[in-house]
Amino acid sequence: MRALARKGKSAAVRLYRGYNRRKARNAPPPSTRRIRILLLHAHGMGGTIRTVFNLAGYLAEEHDVEIVSILKEAEEPFFPIDPRVRFRFLDDRLRPSRNPLRLLLSKRPSRLIPKEESAYHRFNLWTDLRLARYIRSLDTGVLMGTRPGLNLAMAQLAQPGVITIGQEHVALRTQPEPVQKLIKWRYRRLDALVTLTRADLNDYRETLPKKPRKLTRIPNAVPPMTGDPSKLDAKVAVAVGRMTRIKGFHRLITAWETVAAAHPDWTLRIFGAGPQEDNLRTQIAEAGLQDKVELPGPTTDVGAELEKASLYVMSSRHEGFPMTVLEAMAKGLAIVSFNSPHGPKEMIKNEVDGLLIKPRTNANLAAGIIRVIEDEQLRRDLGTRALETAATYSVEEVGRKWDALLAELLARRDGSYVPRTAQPPAEPAAQAPVQPAAPEPPAQAVAEPPVRLAVVPVVPEVTP
Structure with a gap:
């Protein structure tokens, strides 16, 4: 039975790989014009939500930005948000539903999110279905995740034409061991992984056996606030x-x-x-x-x-x-x-x-x-x-780092990316002419071709 199950799983993997290869051939050209950001609960209260709103407002200056919230459990957002940023909710829990499939699946635990993830109890089979359908509906643009469970789902399900960026707001070392194992296995499929601190960046560099195409650190920016600096006279x-x-x-x-x-x-x-x-x-x-x-x-x-x-x-x-x-x-x-x-x-x-x-x-x-x-x-x-x-953490300063990252990821996808190389040494100062030795044949100059990275199809892993 086990051998039969392994053969069945291998066949499913081959079918999935073939499907993704066909999708890649027919996908529209890579683009950063449309940016979608996955959040657990956009109308909730928390540091991640506040920083995502801050980033979304900055990106909305040049991009079409939509925040995709898994849950809707409040009518209005707790934090202010730029009016140019749109919202989409996958599971509106404010309104009862008579959909029999939703009623059935909502009672069953999630299979897409690892059970050790801190927000696992917020997901179920219905949110799995809605999230998987949404991710697979995208064929181009940028998709960002903002927590391990969403990053893992995105890495597993995103189509090859989508530029995927995982954001980590919690240190790798604080994640449960089963989540860390999945991160090691799946995060290599992301186009980029962004950490908030240098210490976490170093942890990922040391831990991931195969790294995403881009591993970088971009801190959060100071959000706009009312009023003036404190006078420091209140007790x-x-x-x-x-x-x-x-x-x-x-x-x-x-x-x-x-x-x-x-x-x-x-x-x-x-x-x-x-x-x-x-x-x-x-x-x-x-x-x-x-x-x-x-x-x-x-x-x-x-x-x-x-x-x-x-x-x-x-x-x-x-x-x-x-x-x-x-x-x-x-x-x-x-x-x-x-x-x-x-x-x-x-x-x-x-x-x-x-x-x-x-x-x-x-x-x-x-x-x-x-x-x-x-x-x-x-x-x-x-x-x-x-x-x-x-x-040093102004919106403009941090925003430029995001602009540079998006430009690099697009260049990597369309084949125009040229990695940084060491600067050529400065030419020596002019000297008095000397009698040259017998001339040597000139070295043949070889033009270095631009680096072209193949699009790697997203496939489910055979082993956990």
């Missing part, structure tokens, strides 16, 4: 994020017990919502911090809340590239952050534009906060340098 510290264990807000509240004892006139505000919210409220009450720690809920105007603070605290166990740190820098706040190995460590220069604290050490976190509170000159120096750092 308020701020933290922002989804209330999950990974954000470490329970550690921050524990640290604030020490801060409140030393400086009872200071207030901590944690903006966000999530499954840990009730636990955090209980922790605040049990510690007697009801008047010292506030949980105002999520905010659509992060800039206004940061402007009313003097200090930003990052207590996450690990981060990819935390947008909230970048936003706080753009408001000139002093930053105190756990020294996560990827995002904060690359974004913050310790003692220059922020303070980096040994991870998961509540006492050290409290000491860092108290130091910034008590040393006003340090607080203002950190804030000034933070403004300078944030300027």
Whole structure:
């Protein structure tokens, strides 16, 4: 039976390869005019959504951009979005359906998304069907994924004429081992893989046995925010994020017990919502911090809340590239952050534009906060340098990197790409003429042909 199953699978693979080869022969020319970005829940709240909206708005200046959301669970987007960017939803969960196929498949778990993926519970067989149909409906243009499950599906299903770009917002080392194995196997099919940090870029370079055609790092850009930089005179510290264990807000509240004892006139505000919210409220009450720690809920105007603070605290166990740190820098706040190995460590220069604290050490976190509170000159120096750092992450600066990537990927597809080569050595300075030796026959110049990369058809793997 096993031998028969293997033969059947091999036959299916050969059929799929043949189908993709025919599609490749009949595909329209490669193009970057139309860009489609896959998101789990475009109307939700989170750093990935905010950064994707920011990128989509920039790209809409020169491209036809559509955000394709797997789910629709809210009528309106939580974050503002450029009106030129369109939305498409594959599974509208706000309206009940009488479609018997949808009702049946929605009750069954996903087979397309690996079960170890953190958002696996949000997918089902119906979303599998809708996502697979959508990906296979594209024959040209650019398709971007924004999380491992979507990148893996895109790498497996996209037609050869589509330029595929995987974005990774979470560090490779934090992914479950089964997801990492699939990444090693499938990501080689992507045209490009974009990481947010150099550390993650190096991890992919070392880990992937066969790499995508382009492996690069492009950080997030500072999104537009209302108001002005903070005056740093408010006795308020701020933290922002989804209330999950990974954000470490329970550690921050524990640290604030020490801060409140030393400086009872200071207030901590944690903006966000999530499954840990009730636990955090209980922790605040049990510690007697009801008047010292506030949980105002999520905010659509992060800039206004940061402007009313003097200090930003990052207590996450690990981060990819935390947008909230970048936003706080753009408001000139002093930053105190756990020294996560990827995002904060690359974004913050310790003692220059922020303070980096040994991870998961509540006492050290409290000491860092108290130091910034008590040393006003340090607080203002950190804030000034933070403004300078944030300027290097402007939308224009980061956008140019995306423009260059899209131009390179198109050139690789249409055969006009010429890789960078070392610059020729400078010609020596003119010297006095000397008697030449016997002339040698001139070397034959050989023109280097442009590099042409064959389009590799997308096929399902034979082994997992």
